[in-house]
Amino acid sequence: IAKTAAAGGPTLLPEVLAFTSSLALDRALIREDLVGSLAHLTMLSRRGIVPQEQARAIRDGLVSIWDAAQSGDLQLPDEEDVHMAVESLLTAKLGPAAGALHAARSRNDQVALDLRLYVREQCAEIFSALSRLIGALVERAEVESGTILPSYTHRQRAQPISLSYLLAAYGAMFTRDVDSFGFVLSQTDASPLGVGAIAGTSLPIDRQLVRELLAFGRLTANGLDTVGDRDFALDYAYAASRLLVHTSRVATDFVDFSTSEFGFVRLDGAIACGSSMMPQKRNPDLFELVRGKAGAGIGNLVTLLVDMKGLPGGYNRDQQEDRAPILATGPLVRGVLDILQLGLSRVTFDKMRCLAAVEQDATQATDVAEALVQQGLPFRTAYQLAGTLVRACQDARVPLAHVTTEMAQAIDPRLNDEVLQAARVRGAVARKTSPGGTGPDSVREQLEALRESVTRA
Ligand code: ARG
Numbered sequence: 001i002a003k004t005a006a007a008g009g010p011t012l013l014p015e016v017l018a019f020t021s022s023l024a025l026d027r028a029l030i031r032e033d034l035v036g037s038l039a040h041l042t043m044l045s046r047r048g049i050v051p052q053e054q055a056r057a058i059r060d061g062l063v064s065i066w067d068a069a070q071s072g073d074l075q076l077p078d079e080e081d082v083h084m085a086v087e088s089l090l091t092a093k094l095g096p097a098a099g100a101l102h103a104a105r106s107r108n109d110q111v112a113l114d115l116r117l118y119v120r121e122q123c124a125e126i127f128s129a130l131s132r133l134i135g136a137l138v139e140r141a142e143v144e145s146g147t148i149l150p151s152y153t154h155r156q157r158a159q160p161i162s163l164s165y166l167l168a169a170y171g172a173m174f175t176r177d178v179d180s181f182g183f184v185l186s187q188t189d190a191s192p193l194g195v196g197a198i199a200g201t202s203l204p205i206d207r208q209l210v211r212e213l214l215a216f217g218r219l220t221a222n223g224l225d226t227v228g229d230r231d232f233a234l235d236y237a238y239a240a241s242r243l244l245v246h247t248s249r250v251a252t253d254f255v256d257f258s259t260s261e262f263g264f265v266r267l268d269g270a271i272a273c274g275s276s277m278m279p280q281k282r283n284p285d286l287f288e289l290v291r292g293k294a295g296a297g298i299g300n301l302v303t304l305l306v307d308m309k310g311l312p313g314g315y316n317r318d319q320q321e322d323r324a325p326i327l328a329t330g331p332l333v334r335g336v337l338d339i340l341q342l343g344l345s346r347v348t349f350d351k352m353r354c355l356a357a358v359e360q361d362a363t364q365a366t367d368v369a370e371a372l373v374q375q376g377l378p379f380r381t382a383y384q385l386a387g388t389l390v391r392a393c394q395d396a397r398v399p400l401a402h403v404t405t406e407m408a409q410a411i412d413p414r415l416n417d418e419v420l421q422a423a424r425v426r427g428a429v430a431r432k433t434s435p436g437g438t439g440p441d442s443v444r445e446q447l448e449a450l451r452e453s454v455t456r457a
Contacts, residue, residue, distance in 0.1 A: 012080075017078070017080060020080060020317070020320075021078075021079070021080050021081065022080070022081045022082075022320045022323055023076065023078070023079055023080065023081055023082060023085060025323040025324060025327055026081050026082040026111075026114070026323050027076055027082050027085070028118075028327055029082055029114040029115070029118055030065075030069050030074070030076075030082055030086070031066070031069065032113070032114040032115075032117040032118050032121075033082050033083060033086055033110065033114050034062055034065060034066050034069070034086065035117065035214070036110060036113045036114060036117065036193060036214065037062055037086065037101060038059065038062055038063075039193070039210045039213040039214050040101070040104075040105055040193055040210060041055055041058055041059060041062070041101055042055075042209070042210075042213060043205060043206050043209045043210045043213075044100070044101070044103055044104070044205070046206065046209065047203075047204050047205060047206055048204075049103050049104065049203055049204070049205070050100045050101070050103065054097055054100055055100075057094055057097065058090065058094065058097070058098060058100065058101050061089075061090045061093045061094055061098065062086075062090065064093070065086060065089055065090070076089070077089065077092075081107065081111075081320075082114075083107045083110050083111065083114075084107075087099075087101070087102065103203055104194065104196060104201040104203045104205045105193070105194075105196065106196050106197035106198075106227070108195075108196075108197050108198065108227040108315040109192045109193050109194065109195045109196060109197075109223075109226065109227060110193070111319075111320075112192035112220075112226060112227060112229070113191070113192050113193050113214075115230075115232075115233060115322070115326060116188050116190070116191075116192065116216075116232060117214070118326070118327075119184065119188050119232060119233060119236050119326070120185065120188050120189070122236070122329070122330035123181050123184055123185050123188070123236070125330060125334055126181055126240075126243075126330065126333055126334060126337070127178065127181060129333070129334050129337040129338060129341075130174055130177055130178055130181070130243075130337060131178070131454040132337075132338075132341060133174060133337050133340065133341045134171050134174050134175065134178075134450055134453065134454050135451075135454050136341050136344065136345065137167045137168070137170055137171045137174070137344070137450070138167075138168075138171060138447050138450050138451055138454070140167055140344065140345075141163070141164040141165075141167035141168050141171070141443070141447055142164070142447065144162070144163040144164050144167065144349065145162050145163070145164040145440060145443065146162075146351070147162065147163035147164075147349050147351050147354055147355075148160055148161070148162060148163070148354060148355050148358055148425055148426065148429055149161065149162075149163055149166070149264060149349075149354035149355070149357060149358065150354075150357050150358050150361065150363050151165075151166070151363075151438075155256075157357065157358075157361050157363050158363060159363050159364075159366055159367075159428070159438075160358045160363050160364060160425050160428045160429050160438075161429060161438040162429050162438055162440070162443060163349060163354070164440075164443045164447070165429075165437075165438040165443050165446075166253075168443055168446040168447055168450065170246075170250050171446075171447075171450040171453075172446065172450070173246045173249075173250075174243075174246060175449075175450060175453040176242075177239065177242065177243040177246060178453055180238075180239040180242060180243075181239050181243075183235065183239070184232065184235045184236045184239050187231060187232040187235045188232040188235075188236070189216055189217040189218065190216055190217070190218050190219060190220045190221075191207065191210060191211035191214055191216035191218070191219050191220065192220045192226045192227075193207065193210045193211075193214070194207035194210060194219075195220060195222075195223030195226045195227060196223060197227065197315070198223055198224050198227050198314050198315065199223055199224065200223050207219050224313055224314055225313075227314055227315040228311065228313055228314050228315055228316065228319070230304065230307075230308055230319060230322055233304060233322055233325075233326050234301070234304055234305065234308070236326070236329060237297075237300050237301040237304050237325060237326070237329055238301055240297050240300070240301070240329045240330075240332070240333045241294075241297045241298045241300070241301045243297075243333060243337075244293065244294035244297035244298070244332070244333065244336060245294055245298075247290050247291075247294065247336050247337065247340050248290065248291040248294040250290075250340065251287040251288065251290035251291040251340070252287075252291055254284060254287040254343070254344075254347060255284045255287045255288055255291070257347075258282075258284045258287075258347075262353075262357075263350060263353045264349060264350060264353055264354050264357070265347045265348065265349055265350065266347065266348050266350060267282055267284060267286075267346065267347055268346035268347065268348070269282075270346060271286050271342070271343055271346045271347075272284065272285075273285035273286070286339060286342075286343045287343060289339075290336055290339060290340050290343070293332060293335075293336055294336075296328070296332055297329065297332055297333065299325075300324075300325035300326075300328055300329050300332075301325070303321070303324070303325045304322055304325050304326070307319070307321045307322060307325075308322075355425065358401075358425050359399055359401045359402075359425055360399050361399065361400070362390045362393060362394070362399070362400040363400075363425075363428075364400055364401065364422060364423045364424070364425060364428040365386050365387070365389075365390045365400060366386075367422040367423065367427075367428045367431065368382075368386040368389060368400070368415075368419060368420070368422045368423055369382040369383045369385070369386035370382070370422065371418065371419040371421070371422035372385060372386065372414060372415075372419055375414065375418075375419065377414065385411075385412055385414065385415065388411055388412070389403065389407075389408060389411055389415060392407060392411055393407070400423050401423055401424060401425055403420060403423055405417055405420065408420055
């Protein structure tokens, strides 16, 4: 077969073929391409567009290419893309009869199909990686309810929380990723085959049959839109970017927590990286790279957006540049999710250090103020009074948790023993019974909801 030059023209210059070919990348889509061809062929044969005998020969040819691809010994000829490479292989087997397969089809709807099948598959893989990670967070949260640590706003100690609550927070973030990949799936779930190059076909095709064979929920609505549409890929790249923003934020917690300054976690020797010069180092490279790799994901999204921006309607060859970002996204996301799960399974929290960070500080100040509100004070008055108590403790270098009745009474008689109970660290966590709070019952409910989201995935 002539290298895809214009029909009837000379073969393409090798330099042009090399510059314009996407085969190096889209050979990864060979399975999708073959499955799409088999579905299209079945339809052509049922509709009498390709005679049965010819269809059988083409099917056998496609299946033998599939087998070779599966066993890893498929040599793809030097062509412009995977679609032409398959056609060329088929032609080598069957001669011109192979050409019957391309009736009512263009590479424009073919590539749209391959990409949709691929993205759909990747979403399924990402769902299972997400559900493994969320499942692991829930399991860990169940055994870490006794670990108390500070929460942070502005990276300053804020209020005491349980470690379970922190892990449930990560879980809540990742369930939104389950939702956003669900949206990606719904956007991807339309069969493009049969729109041809742009305007449909005069042949008596059956798009619904192809849709059913390929298990899509609906048909794309308009061929002109379909061949130029990569919205499903943009949604995919965005969902991936947002997920990677999430993993990067979790990673930063662990980079910070593993510093001597925080000292909250210890990295297992099997995940901590050393320094080539400083013998004492136990570096959190795994978490730093989880954070760093988010950049590539966001880059993929931006590449796709810029590639599509300003393209006129219909198919444009620029769209072939979608291949690198689309193909890179899935392995990137899955790699990050899996290593994050592994990394988290290999960190131990130093319960004493975590508790000390809460106790040595005044993170229960809000609880003292709320206890005063319970005694009838307006919140602003209570807030001022608790603030005065905190400053007195700081001046006396006494942690709020250790404040004495005498100290409190000297400030204001309303700071009675019942109010001071609120300065106890464990009580401060237990008392947060509001839905979505760090109290044990509330966290139990959050973990239950996470478990459900995992079954949804
Ligand atoms: N290699 C092309 C791509 O991946 C396939 C579609 C080519 N269509 C065309 N009219 N040249 O986007």
